[in-house]
Amino acid sequence: MLSLLRRITQEVTAAQSLPAALDIIVRRVRRAMRAEVCSIYLVDANTKEYVLMATRGLNADVAGLVSLKANEGLVSLVGRRAEPVNLDDAHIHPSFHYLKGSGEERYRSFLGVPIIHHRQVLGVLVVQHEDKRRFDEGEEAFLITLSAQLAGVIAHAEATGAIASLTPNNIPNGSDFRYKGVPGSSGVAIGRGVVVFPPADLDVIPDRYTTEFDAEIQDFYQALEAVRQDIRRASNRISQHLSADEKALFDVYLKILDDNSVAGEVVRKIKEGNWAQGALRQVIKAHINQFNRMDDPYLRERASDLRDLGRRILSHLQEKAPTVIERFSEPSIIIGEELTASMLGEIPIDKIKGLVSVMGSGNSHVAILARAMGIPTVMGALDLPYAQLDKVDLIVDGYLGKIFTHPSEALLENYQQIVDEERLLEEEYETLKDLPCETLDGQRLSLYVNTGLSADIVRSLDRGAEGIGLYRTEVPFMVRDRFPTEAEQVVIYRQQLEGFAPAPVTVRTLDIGGDKALSYFPINEENPFLGWRGIRVTLDHLEIFMAQIRAMIKASAGLHNLKIMLPMISNVAEVEEAMALIRRGYAEVKEEGHDVRMPKVGVMIEIPAAVYQVKELSEMVDFLSVGSNDLTQYLLAVDRNNPRVADLYNSFHPSVLRALLSIVDQVRDEDVGLSVCGEMAGDPMGAILLMAMGYEILSMSSTSLPKVKAVIRNISKQQAQFMLAEVMKLSHAEAVTQTMTRLMREANIERLIRPSKTTEVE
Template sequence: MSDFQKDNVALMCDIGELVGLFDFDAGLDAFLTKAVSTVAWHMRAAVCSIYLFDPDTGDLVLHANQGLNPAMIGRLRLKIGEGITGMALQEMRPICEARATDNPHFKYIPGSHEEKFISFLAVPIQRKMNPVGVITVQDPQWNYFNNNDIQALRVIASQLAGVIENAHLLVHIRDTAANQESVAQQPSATAARFGPGTHCIRGQWASGGMAMGLSTRIGHYLLRSAVEQTCPLDLTEADFDRAVAITERQLLDLQRRLEEKIQDAASMIFGAHVLMLKDEAFSGEIRNQIRAGKNPWTAILDEVRHYADMFSRSPNPALREKVLDVEDLGHRLLHNLSAPTLAGTGPDYTGQIILTEELLPSDILKLAAEGAAGLILLGGGQHSHVAILAKALQIPLVISTDLRLLQLPEQTPILLDAKEGQIVINPGPEAVQTMQELIRSLADSERLAAQARDETFTRDGTSIQLLANLNLVSELDVALRVKAQGIGLYRTEFPFIVRSTFPTEEEQYQGYKSVLDRMKGLPVLFRTLDVGGDKALSYYPVQHENNPFLGLRALRFSLRNPEIFKQQLRAMLRAADGAPNAKIMFPLVASLDEFLSARDLAETCARELKSEGIPHRMPELGLMIELPAAAMLAPELAAAADFLSIGSNDLIQYLLAVDRTNNEVAAWYSPHHPAVLRTLTQIVRAAVPTGKPISLCGNIATDPQMLPFLLGIGLRTFSMDPTAIPAVQQIISRIDISEAEQQAEKMLSFGRQEEVIRYLSTITS
């Protein structure tokens, strides 16, 4: 096919990629600009324009264009029925003209510079017979567009319609939020409550997704007070015993349901509740008080308060965390004592938006088992481990500092757009319809997964491996559904974070073995424990660190605690027996000495297992290059390790000294920085001569602008959020390696970030 032939099949694929990767943050007009450029290129048309229908004025407004006077964007307006464009929308049909001026509805627009274009094709964009806009193409050649072009543009109009409509709907929510912003920013002393009507406040995104439901505040003192006011006074010890039996059944049922959702992190999340319930020092003391004449609810309440006060004063952080457990247990007992016929499995949060001032990882697991639709966490602080867990469970989570939310009446309607950090209080019918449409659009994206292919190839036939990043066993279903070719990063820390004590070697072994069995021979790279920074273990006391990200974290933590590290390594070596797909990699390695120390410990574990007669296998041992120091030592590390994995998120952060979670400096976090490009190249070129496998894990692996560069410097394996795999697969299929190599060399020649960005915009257009 010559360069001048139209490629409508590729056009529809590329527009599909744009739709799949549409980012609301970048804005609709930016998306439409890319769309017209893509259409014009593949159809070899001189002009492509997209007009959107404005329901307030009834006008068609030019929003994006390639080939006409750019000054007309936003200014050119047509009525429905005006010109060929307006007529296409009025009649809801394509209009194709060999010579546009022959059509009686042709309208020349002064200043548009369209006089030299003869052929004209206009296709309406509609959604369920509702007008959305019109897409047009023009060319100086007579009779340039044919039936194939009409069909292709119809498909494209259909693809664009959903994105445009949903973007409009989301803008409606955001505009409402902007109108309320001044109210939301008032000090709590003067605006402690929300007034009547709809209120929109913006929080911090933590776990994406959308949810609608009624508010429920989890504040145990409020729940105890409510139960206390409604509890009958004529209860007996037999009623207490019945409440204990009901509560135990609830807890065991919740544990079972939770283990069905999450196998590796769910182990005995409710175990502390059950043990305390059976403990005579707790339940027996309550019985003694009842026999001494106390009402059962008073006896429960007093004993719960006693334990909560005792735990809260403990210097041991693990015991302090038990305050929430004992309060939760007390709430269940009081609930079951006062309303045994309504006990069921305890709190049913199905369809509820939960508001809480404190949220532990174990709390998220409990709420997942209890059916919560969304979470609002009140207060500041670092919550990345909570966010990742909420994401793994697919529960929308927003963090807000607006304390007026504490004053919301129970069962207040709330819309949660967690991706935007948006909370809508008392939404009107329009906002509810908006959210319903957006939720349906999320469901549409699930269909993209069905299009995933077994293997990934570039346009020139080069094989590329796409792997998945996972946090929990429960996410394996997603990875398998999108046909991930393995697990490029399995984060092993979450079973540690969500518990109140270290998981045993046996528990870790069972979790790792389950992953390997499910992946059926596909590679699985287990990253050893990466705690510290913002991922603290509540049961492991550490000294205060002014900068925990530069403190005792990741491999440093493991080497400082060899007995903990050895338990994990033994579990991994045991799971690797009979599983050649198992690999182990060490995080945040700063030196060859650190890697060799970790490797020596793994070899010690292998010798111990052999002497104990326990089946095991020493898998390949690799490391993550996430620090500038490791990048400088890439040749030595590549020679010593079995494989390398570039952790680009941390590497960019440490290389540029930018905390990407800090809004004050986040703008300086950029993969386009020349130092980043050269460092990535240096690492890859150090690894390739050794023949050692090297992969990249991080956000840039899903960036359409960065993928050609990464392929151009020699990377062939990428690991990413599994939901991104289908779209990335489509992007890679359009890339030619030789062209990517040329593009990479050009990008490496620049000394300024601005030059890189300008070059990429030229390539994209």
């Protein structure tokens, strides 16, 4: 059963189009279940009707032409219930409706199961028999299992089916294809797509239309000959150690590369309009899928040989390809299966108009980096046919998490008005730079910046930052191939401390683990977010911790604006141990003759355990800083980097709001500073609620500073407290955001953070 499921899924995945995928399903399921009929009905997104898209057993001529209304027939009943319907005589069921022209009048038994992807019913998979008999539990379980496995494949095939050909001329002008992701960084970007991908990875190579067939074929043959030479050299080098049978394997490799085999197919794909790298990917992956479907284990293993050959050819092709920088002649929208910070680092910042990542969520590090740079971004666009979007006109809506491909003139005009309105807002923000962040009734709020790069200093000061609320020390660790020395760290920290002096600079001790890895210090764990990370790592490695503490304190000599923050605190024992080490480091630096003072020390509140011990912690340190990103993640048990559960990650969840308010209430009478340094602080909606709760300092990306200041300066503390009181009564995160949106609109401050037309485009 498992092998059959695997083979069907592999065949469907390898299908070149949605109709082909559906035909494979109905043909293979009908045979596997020995059914007389197998059909697939898909939901029409516009009419909500169930359209017969593919069938074996019914009249195939009506496929795509006949449908059932949303409340009509047994198929729609399956869809409405979102659960199987299994009947021995469908004709006597009150919901039965004969689909004219289908020829189903002969068939009595009926089993239909829903095809569900991300809680959305995509369609219904049906099997039928002439005899009056109920399908047994095993048959029903098989169909349910298959439907669950194929749902994602069908969803992806539906999405990619919107662009059926490589040739741009085949796409109707103004198609307005729409794809949904997760908002990563607010704003709108209009431009051409450029697909980026890691080197020598066949799986992520995009399709790219070309008319320069001869040049692409020449490049391919040169790469092919280079691989042939590599194989011959490898064969000659180790031939004396191999038997005749083993040496024959190299001859097999050379035959695979013959013009009559793989090479000839690649050339044909190039002549059809794909560039060499894309054509190679298509052919190699098609052959790999064929090998994977074979029953013989030996033949299935040959798939890895073919993949190896494909990568070798690809690496030679990529040696001749233009560099990343050469590809960007104009500002573009960068698209990738999984964008990383290192990918962005290779692209000039002035060439990036927007970002789209198939993987990741709104709180992935790339999204946080995008917000810091003010780049409109959409993450988690799982069904986006990204490989086909190179040089395609796009609109990225970072407010609503949407991507439009091949936009119409009307849609372009609408979004251009949003871009123009954003520009006017930026000019309005400029006038606030040197003004204090205080409410209409005089309540003062300090706005600090989160940073990890020296380049952020000038940008942050230009936008009115009053200090650094979080300096991420892991950034200079991540860009090296070894741990930085104590002397190197002194230079790094001194730059931040001098840049903001006399304003305070909060430096967080090394926070690695989870989704922040050092290539030279790998941490491999089953569940890294609940594992060895943050303070747990550094307390286990005193040589790392003490070098960092001494470097921080030395860097503060004569400036005295250093604050040290400890991450991932889950109990008071960790703070006691860390405080003893910090005092030791201070004494050592003092003895060396440096002009230093004992820095203020604080802890991050980002684990539920710390929320419940916040009073005890406040008695041990000088300040507390809530990391709303991780606190939300741990309270809701949601991996914030996982797009499948991205909708569940919400800092406005009532539990998160109650935890944040509880922290303030517990330390109200303690002499301790209180701040928030997560992404919620940089969200104007979140800033209003945090100020109303009693938080004194909000720390955010420099891009968010002007928006937050504009909103705070246009409301009173009394208004903010009224808003807080209203949302604390609510039990749904969505209700919180809807209520806050309404209250902000009534207070005439929504216009300060989001152009009015973004709500019209929805």
